[in-house]
Amino acid sequence: MTRRRIACLLLFLTTVKALAQLNELQGLNALQDVSLSDLSQQDDNPLAKVALALHPDDWKHAEGEHFIYHYVRSFVATRAAVEAEFNFRVVAKELEKEEPGSGHKSHIYFFDRPEDWQEFQKAGHLEPWTGGIQSAGSLFLLRDPAHKFSGHTLGHEIAHLIVYRLYGGNIPCWVNEGFAEYVSRNSRASYQRARGYLAKPHSTSLAPEELMPLDRLMELTYPPSEKVEDFYDECERLVRFLARTDHARFLTFFALMSGKETFDNALTHVYAGVFASRSDFNDKFREYASKDYGTTLQDQP
Numbered sequence: 566m567t568r569r570r571i572a573c574l575l576l577f578l579t580t581v582k583a584l585a586q587l588n589e590l591q592g593l594n595a596l597q598d599v600s601l602s603d604l605s606q607q608d609d610n611p612l613a614k615v616a617l618a619l620h621p622d623d624w625k626h627a628e629g630e631h632f633i634y635h636y637v638r639s640f641v642a643t644r645a646a647v648e649a650e651f652n653f654r655v656v657a658k659e660l661e662k663e664e665p666g667s668g669h670k671s672h673i674y675f676f677d678r679p680e681d682w683q684e685f686q687k688a689g690h691l692e693p694w695t696g697g698i699q700s701a702g703s704l705f706l707l708r709d710p711a712h713k714f715s716g717h718t719l720g721h722e723i724a725h726l727i728v729y730r731l732y733g734g735n736i737p738c739w740v741n742e743g744f745a746e747y748v749s750r751n752s753r754a755s756y757q758r759a760r761g762y763l764a765k766p767h768s769t770s771l772a773p774e775e776l777m778p779l780d781r782l783m784e785l786t787y788p789p790s791e792k793v794e795d796f797y798d799e800c801e802r803l804v805r806f807l808a809r810t811d812h813a814r815f816l817t818f819f820a821l822m823s824g825k826e827t828f829d830n831a832l833t834h835v836y837a838g839v840f841a842s843r844s845d846f847n848d849k850f851r852e853y854a855s856k857d858y859g860t861t862l863q864d865q866p
């Protein structure tokens with residue numbers, strides 16, 4: 566059998582397996598409306614009260630396997646819930662956590678109407694890239710049925726939710742955003758494959774002169790208002806580089822960084838023998854970040 570045929574066969578088998586998983590997920594996540602007071606866990610997030618007060622009679626509520634959903638239209642929420650549970654599994658697998666949160670369910674609010682969302686945004690802190698708000702373990706998103714989510718928005722925000730649940734809120738901005746981008750791009754490609762599309766995770770290479778110096782990037786506590794796309798791309802590349810270099814070490818590194826360790830200490834402690842020094846790391850990362858610049862790099866999962 567030729568290499569090409571073997572590759573085609575492997576791709577076919579992967580797609581069949583992913584389709585079976587997706588069908589299973591859809592079966593598991595058929596949403597059933599319940600009243601707010603009947604939910605197994607209530608949300609004490611102050612933003613939840615703001616959201617539900619916008620049009621209290623229209624909100625519906627349902628429980629999924631890992632999340633509690635609040636929504637206006639059932640068909641919008643059902644599709645989103647399938648995607649949310651799929652993303653949950655991909656993020657949990659990446660972090661090598663079987664059941665992150667052990668029974669705790671995060672709340673997700675799907676806004677259908679842009680005018681409600683605009684009103685709500687005044688109360689929350691909108692993430693400029695994704696258009697979602699992850700706040701203290703709850704997630705708020707505009708899901709306009711006419712526009713759907715852009716690409717990997719839901720996966721990105723779900724990654725934040727799980728990271729918050731497992732590691733708390735002290736993780737540096739670049740690690741948090743880079744991981745959310747990295748894992749959600751992988752998840753998006755898996756989800757598309759499960760629906761029968763050919764897709765590989767997309768990672769964007771950057772021109773060397775576009776790279777923000779790492780010291781500056783790592784100081785930021787919030788995505789910058791200028792060149793925000795480059796910021797997310799560089800953080801994604803950085804996390805991808807660390808994770809692909811050695812995944813087991815990356816998980817240790819991730820835990821240390823969420824405990825307020827400095828990057829230099831975590832790098833020295835975890836990646837000893839891999840990078841000779843901080844400047845060795847910087848050089849290798851710059852080379853990796855700009856690899857294949859000018860072409861669309863289709864990275865392997």
Ligand SMILES: [Zn+2]
Nearest residue numbers: 692725742745
């Ligand atoms: Zn984010």
